[in-house]
Amino acid sequence: MRILVLSKSVPDLVEELALDEDNGELLHDDMTYVPSEWDDHALEEALLLKEEVGAEVTVLAVDTGDVDNMLFTALAKGADHAVKLTGDFDLATSNRKRAQAIANYLRDNTFDLVLSGVQAIDDIDGQIPAIVAGLLEWPHASVVTEVSIQGEQIHFRQEYGGGLQAEFSAQAPLVLGIQAARKPPRYASIAKVRQMMKSSTVDEIDASADTVPELEIRRFFKPVAAGHAEMIEGDPEEVADRIITILKERKLVRG
Amino acid sequence: MGSILVVTEILGGNISDxxxxxxxxxxxxxQALSGEVVAVGFGSQAAQALAHIDADRAIAVTGQAVEQYLPLVYERSLLQALEQESPQLTMVANTTMGLDLGAGVAAGRGVPLVAYCNALTVDGDEIVAQSQVFAGKLLAEVVLPREEAxxxxxxxxxxxxxxxxxPTITAMEAASVPGMALIQILAPEKSDVDITRADILVSVGRGIQDPENxxxxDELAEAIGGVVSCSRPVVDAGWLPKARQVGKSGQTVKPKLYLALGISGAPEHLQGMKDADLIIAANTDESASIMDVAHYGTTVDILDLMPALTERLRGE
Incomplete structure (x- = not known):
């Protein structure tokens, strides 16, 4: 069983997003990028499968300029190989173009299962796993929470609204968009990541840059909220007093 | 002008809200584009469910393989319908089925996709879409191509x-594709606590930081007479069971009081709780999306606020 895990980095939402409000452009170089959290879950699910059935796990990222640390971290967590697709890519490269490069790579390299985060916070033009599958005409499913290998078949669970789930079986090759791994993503220490940087390598593969359907993005802008909470100021004790008063006024608590 | 194709979801014989x-x-x-509305539905109940909807035509995809949702067969069948219709725009809901089909058929058709769309307008003969990205922190305005999207x-x-x-209804035989099969449908897991019935929810998010917190x-919920619920990251971390999750893939709740503690308010979460009677949110980031739906907000640390509230409720 050969598993490919697709990973990408996204702006860190802990920080303010860098937006040129005059012309509505994102300032990619002014933002800190972190691995997309759903991709971390996809890697975790792949590593669990490796432990269970001895799968070989390759982690892949499109070279948008800042992906080495992410790939070495995946190696430190237990991935067997790391691949970087190089070419005409940067932080602003669309998902469609990234997906096309990944699909081209998958046409030349054999994998049974492709796992990726079900979505990322910047998926304006669609989610990478489903686009990759659509381009390759491979079966795929999104919002997956549990994967297992049963003989020649890959079993997986898909989630719907209201806590409803379904279990499916499928033949390889298959692409799955992971919502959550069965266990919280594991942690790799900085020391171990550093050690990986010295002892292992990232395979660089030149990816052909096809012309893909691109969206014409007019502008990015901040939403004007219909309303905003009335902020309660003060220290925790003062805030607690005020909240209790509000709850009493509404008869939500006794008093 | 081209037509607008709507992919419908049918639940218990009716199309979804x-x-x-x-x-x-x-x-x-x-109406703005002088085109037709064409709806597509799947399964033996589709023809009946689509019979009285506001569409000009409807395609009922039928066959044993589409009686239950099966991603591969639904996608190939939808591609068949798109091949026949070549609509200017295909609209799919951002549900699990929509996440499967939207990106899959856009790639299959070689046309662009706009995800997380929450507004569509006509500008001349172009359609302009608005996409909600970065967990609701930004919107993108995107011009769709005239041909197909x-x-x-x-x-x-x-x-x-x-x-x-x-609508004039036509039947279409489902695509025949082996390779994926439904094993079983799993009902929501049973729980001793039903968060949809609670009047007061003490709901925690990523800001809880550690399961020990x-x-x-729990102490606050007990003191206030409520129940503990949570946002998705808390369930994914394995700290609380799925039955406690509020949001798109969890439960939709409408309590009298929703205390949102350390919850940033991703669109998927807001979808499940925005109609609560009273929402009080505590989050260190005043610009977090949760503050847009909350009635009251505070930026104090929830680890300080929770015990302070508990103490007062206990009359200590």
Whole structure:
């Protein structure tokens, strides 16, 4: 069983997003990028499968300029190989173009299962796993929470609204968009990541840059909220007093 | 001009509320563009479910393989319908099915997709879509190509269509594709606590930081006479069971009081709780999306706030 895990980095939402409000452009170089959290879950699910059935796990990222640390971290967590697709890519490269490069790579390299985060916070033009599958005409499913290998078949669970789930079986090759791994993503220490940087390598593969359907993005802008909470100021004790008063006024608590 | 194709979801013989939302917007766009609205539905109940919707035509995809949702067969069948119709716009809801089909058919058709769409307008003969990205912190305005595009629409973006229509219904045989099979449908896991019935929810998010801090939420819930619920990251971390999750893939709740503690308010979460009578949110980031739906907010640390509230409620 050969598993490919697709990973990408996204702006860190802990920080303010860098937006040129005059012309509505994102300032990619002014933002800190972190691995997309759903991709971390996809890697975790792949590593669990490796432990269970001895799968070989390759982690892949499109070279948008800042992906080495992410790939070495995946190696430190237990991935067997790391691949970087190089070419005409940067932080602003669309998902469609990234997906096309990944699909081209998958046409030349054999994998049974492709796992990726079900979505990322910047998926304006669609989610990478489903686009990759659509381009390759491979079966795929999104919002997956549990994967297992049963003989020649890959079993997986898909989630719907209201806590409803379904279990499916499928033949390889298959692409799955992971919502959550069965266990919280594991942690790799900085020391171990550093050690990986010295002892292992990232395979660089030149990816052909096809012309893909691109969206014409007019502008990015901040939403004007219909309303905003009335902020309660003060220290925790003062805030607690005020909240209790509000709850009493509404008869939500006794008093 | 081209037609607008709406992919509907049919639950228990009726089309879903979200599908009706898509239909109302599709009708508005079709009037501006002088095109038709074509609905697609799956399964033996589709013809009946689509019989009175506000569409000009409807395609009922039938066959044993589409009686239950099966991603591969639904996608190939939808591609068959798109091949026949070549619509200017295909609208899919941003549900699990929509996440499967939207990006899959856009890639299959070689046309662009706009995800997380929450507004669509006509500008001249072009359609302009608005996409909600970065967990609701930014919107992107995108011009769709005149030829063909796919959009996945966030539930709750448009009013549901209540207009009765009489579409011409045609049947289409489902695509025959082996390779994926449904094993079983799993009902939501049973729980001793039903968060949808609670009047007061003490809801915790990523800001709880450590499972040990859940004790503070338990104590607060007990003191206030409520129940502890949570956002998705807390379930994914394995700290609370799935039955406690509020949001798109969890439960939709409408309590008298929703205390949102350390919850940033991703669109998927807001979808499940925004109609609560009173929402009080504590989050260190005043610009977090949760503050846009909350009535009251505070930026104090929830680890300090929870015990302070508990103490007062206990009359200590």
């Amino acid at each position: 979200t599908s009706r939302e898509l239909l109302s917007k599709a009708r508005e766009l079709s 796919v959009v996945t629409i966030l539930p709750g973006s448009f009013p549901a269509s209540m207009v009765e229509g009489h 859940l004790t503070l939420a």
